[in-house]
Amino acid sequence: xxxxxxxxxxxxxxxxxEGIVVTDEKGISYLDFYGGHAVISIGHSHxxxxxxxxxxxxxxxxxxxxxxxxxxxxxxxxxxxxxNCKDYNLFMCNSGAEANENAxxxxxxxxxxxxVVSFKNSFHGRTSAAVAATxxxxxNAPINQQQKVTFLDFGDLxxxxxxxxxxxxxxxxxxxxxxxxxLDEPTTDFYQKIAEACKNNKVVLIADEVQCGFGRSxxxxxxxxxxxxxxxxxxxxxxxxxxxxxxxLIHEKIEAxxxxxxxxxxxxxxxxxxxLAVLEVLENESLISNAARLEDYxxxxxxxxxxxxxxxxxxxxxxxxxxxxxxxxxxxxIHNQHxxxxxxxxKHVLRILPALNISEGHIDTLFEALKKELA
Numbered sequence: 001x002x003x004x005x006x007x008x009x010x011x012x013x014x015x016x017x018e019g020i021v022v023t024d025e026k027g028i029s030y031l032d033f034y035g036g037h038a039v040i041s042i043g044h045s046h047x048x049x050x051x052x053x054x055x056x057x058x059x060x061x062x063x064x065x066x067x068x069x070x071x072x073x074x075x076x077x078x079x080x081x082x083x084n085c086k087d088y089n090l091f092m093c094n095s096g097a098e099a100n101e102n103a104x105x106x107x108x109x110x111x112x113x114x115x116v117v118s119f120k121n122s123f124h125g126r127t128s129a130a131v132a133a134t135x136x137x138x139x140n141a142p143i144n145q146q147q148k149v150t151f152l153d154f155g156d157l158x159x160x161x162x163x164x165x166x167x168x169x170x171x172x173x174x175x176x177x178x179x180x181x182x183l184d185e186p187t188t189d190f191y192q193k194i195a196e197a198c199k200n201n202k203v204v205l206i207a208d209e210v211q212c213g214f215g216r217s218x219x220x221x222x223x224x225x226x227x228x229x230x231x232x233x234x235x236x237x238x239x240x241x242x243x244x245x246x247x248x249l250i251h252e253k254i255e256a257x258x259x260x261x262x263x264x265x266x267x268x269x270x271x272x273x274x275x276l277a278v279l280e281v282l283e284n285e286s287l288i289s290n291a292a293r294l295e296d297y298x299x300x301x302x303x304x305x306x307x308x309x310x311x312x313x314x315x316x317x318x319x320x321x322x323x324x325x326x327x328x329x330x331x332x333x334i335h336n337q338h339x340x341x342x343x344x345x346x347k348h349v350l351r352i353l354p355a356l357n358i359s360e361g362h363i364d365t366l367f368e369a370l371k372k373e374l375a
Contacts, residue, residue, distance in 0.1 A: 072092065
């Protein structure tokens with residue numbers, strides 16, 4: 001048997017990692033400025049994270065959600081406090097796609113309606129409803145296209161008002177900062193008017209924080225830069241530093257009932273231990289404020305490179321927009337400079353998504369490498 005060939009792979013085989021450094025089977029070390037799609041939030045093999053998981057595994061690794069799990073209660077309390085989202089309830093699952101799938105399903109249950117408004121260049125996952133709300137025809141199979149989704153320009157309030165006035169929309173789903181799309185982010189006025197329009201039309205506002213949440217933007221959630229309160233918040237990626245975890249925060253005005261949502265593996269003991277470890281490190285090492293602080297330094301260094309047209313994003317969820325397509329530059333950074341970065345749907349954008357505990361010295365190394373390859 002062979003693997004189903006769906007990923008174009010770089011010729012790198014990581015075998016160990018620590019902090020921001022990944023080492024391959026040849027003993028070559030790479031600086032990780034991509035974090036495996038924004039997943040590594042507190043650094044590879046963080047000692048507190050490793051100990052928390054090992055200690056939990058010595059006790060119990062898994063049992064189903066048919067029994068009490070105090071770790072879930074502990075996690076909900078800590079997450080509510082650190083994120084300042086105390087008026088929400090937590091449902092745990094296994095991935096960002098599953099989080100958005102459940103968010104859309106819950107919005108439809110709550111409103112009794114079925115149409116969704118999403119935005120161009122969005123990415124919400126590869127499961128049925130999540131991929132239907134993703135603006136990428138290449139991954140949207142005919143069976144997914146049966147979903148009722150309308151795509152609008154990111155920032156077009158007039159079009160949004162027109163769609164919501166039709167009365168059949170259950171949810172508006174948006175990323176506060178579009179990750180895969182290329183780090184786009186409209187104005188605060190746009191986000192606030194979306195929230196107001198959803199409230200006035202009794203439409204559920206879903207904030208997809210799968211990539212931009214858990215401190216990456218310099219606030220716990222990226223929507224908090226704009227002073228809005230979504231009805232549902234989807235989370236994953238940096239939530240557990242590589243352990244498969246997802247979830248949704250559901251505002252308490254949306255009522256639960258038995259059987260409404262369900263999962264076999266979601267919220268298992270190891271998943272909770274991994275997520276609690278991340279929250280503890282984020283708080284104890286002040287990593288969210290570190291992400292906010294380093295954004296200014298990053299922008300200062302980017303200004304030294306004439307080929308950079310714009311720095312997009314916030315905190316340590318950043319994109320360098322060049323006047324050329326960056327695929328070849330990414331290859332050179334990996335093979336010549338031993339440095340991981342990411343691409344985007346916008347082929348001119350180089351995505352920078354490192355662990356939140358990097359330093360100015362790491363940023364210096366990144367820009368030195370860029371200068372060498374762009375010389």
